[in-house]
Amino acid sequence: MDSFNDQTNMASLLATRRSGKARDMVAPGPDAGQLQAILAAAARVPDHGKLNPWRFVVIDDRAAFSEALMAIYLAGKPDAGRLEREAVTQFATQAPWLVVVISSPKPSHIPRWEQELSVGAACQNLLLAAHAHGFVGNWLTGWAAYDAAVLALLGGAAPERIAGFFFIGSQARPLEERPRPELACVVSRWPA
Template structure:
């Protein structure tokens, strides 16, 4: 086997190991440190390398880090308190910390819309693929990532407060940090249950 074949085999094994070992940790098990600016830039560059019919880039990224996580949490808590005036301070505090549980959160935003050739559904799926590559890139760089959408991702008031236009939607909020403790893998479906042949 020549050097090129050896390198290709090693790369393939590393890629397969990466894909087989990615897990979504519990949000409270994501700790500091988070990615450096250079690592984050690399993750986002990788996340943008997705199938994208028509080269529309029908998605974008919103980075929540540092004190911006707390400011975003205040906006989320304000909407929650408005809708739940009976909620006590502890319950509102839970909402305030939605985006500060991990060192970094990246909102993946879909800006899919009507197009003469490209179905909106395909544009949305391209954004979902960006979420997937983002969590894989985090794992490849030694971090852990959890892709969440919670109530505030669907509320137009919180979306606006977090910088989204009226026609934009969160595909996911990817929480990224260092794994605080080992995670057990969850059961995966048997191929016999999910694969058919036509």
Template structure:
């Protein structure tokens, strides 16, 4: 395989865009389908496809925000107006939100951990595919990914987990670099280098 300079250049500058900086236009249904086709091209030991997608667009995002607010108020009735608005708009920050659901389950040969990691790879590929399609994206989980009442609202069963909510849209904000780890802090070399 020869090196792909364009891909290397992209990886050197790849950034997530904060969800609050995402706006219309979002991808069309056809563009979303293309993004999803690219996203599933991940390592998947045993070809189990241990994940699935729920795509939220349009007014459904408003309904989800109202649901998030209702559940948040049940947990904490003292939320101030700003906190309530943050819950209400949680799914309208971007034109499209794709839930990646890990469907990992016991298998005689393939550990659940490998299946979960495959779902994580899908999340990152969604971001890569959205970026390659001209959109900005962000991978979030937030408290809703772990809340049984909310998960029931989006038909995630008890054996499944939300690997991420991938927010996709357009942005006019330039990407901002953040500090990255020094290799010396995260790499152990074994053998001749």
């Protein structure tokens, strides 16, 4: 491909990326090679100090993850009703693939804020790479992202944090565009 087509394709990719709803995702999801390429692209982000202040956990056994997540949820809410339990199970098992991004700050002279920005860039690259491979992605958090026991389940410990749960698959129905901000509302010039 020539440079013009590469630039046109990149502009189109950026302009059309849209989150899909994880609950609406169906197979096919990425195959093993595509998932590897998606994760490799996610890791190609600005990273002051070359610290890799993020890591990815691919959830291969969704049934076991669902059971473990339910046990953690019920430990905190033993009186959870049927609908709450169904929501936990659906969260853990929806979409063909689930990748958890862990913010993993490193002791360094590089400020933690800069490391966290790199984590956010890795998250966005993951979504863009999924889109580039013809899939949709959905970045979710919720209670599980802020629960220390879930972090421990994923092999993490403070000061690590769960940046998000990334669901990847094919969309079962057309995506709806959401309102975007008018550039005049979010762009300013200096000096004014």
